[in-house]
Amino acid sequence: MPKETKTNAMRFLEQHKIPYRLYTYICEHFTDGVSVAQQLGQPPERTFKTLITQGRGRGFYVFVIPVAEELDVKKAARTVQEKSLHLLPVKDILSVTGYIRGGCTPIGMKKAYPTYLHESCLNFDTIFVSGGRVGTQIELSPQALLQACGGQTADLTVSSAP
Secondary structure, eight states: OOOOOOOHHHHHHHHTTOOOEEEEOOOSSOOOHHHHHHHHTOOGGGBEEEEEEEETTSOEEEEEEETTSOBOHHHHHHHTTOSOEEEOOHHHHHHHHSOOTTTOOSSSOSSOOOEEEEGGGGGSSOEEEEOSSTTEEEEEOHHHHHHHHTOEEEOOBOOOOO
16 A cells, blocks of 8 residues: 655644544545545534635635534634635635645645634544545544644634524
């Protein structure tokens, strides 16, 4: 079996002695996070996606939310004290983060951006995030992820309540 090529995220975690477990899956093209969770037998509520936004002041912000949820851009803007935010266009993700769409993770980005994880992550012993390339997922504790990305938790998703 060929040796797994490490991503920046994996190297970062190993360098900082942060325990994680790696999962791989076959993926020919971009696949949404719910499909990835189903393919790996992971609960969607424990599987998180990484979204990159930009504020009016041109700063970048990272939000990590459950894959089946939608980012509430107004809540996110209030969290980072911006008047408004917009999702970064897919074509710009690589140049800003060092990762491509579907492989973006808050761990080991080109630069350290303010990072916020949805508060529901604290309900679980471990959660799953992208491993730094399409076809990889990393499982680690929410506390380890917060440590790895210098993150904080916040209420970030659209409420399903009326």
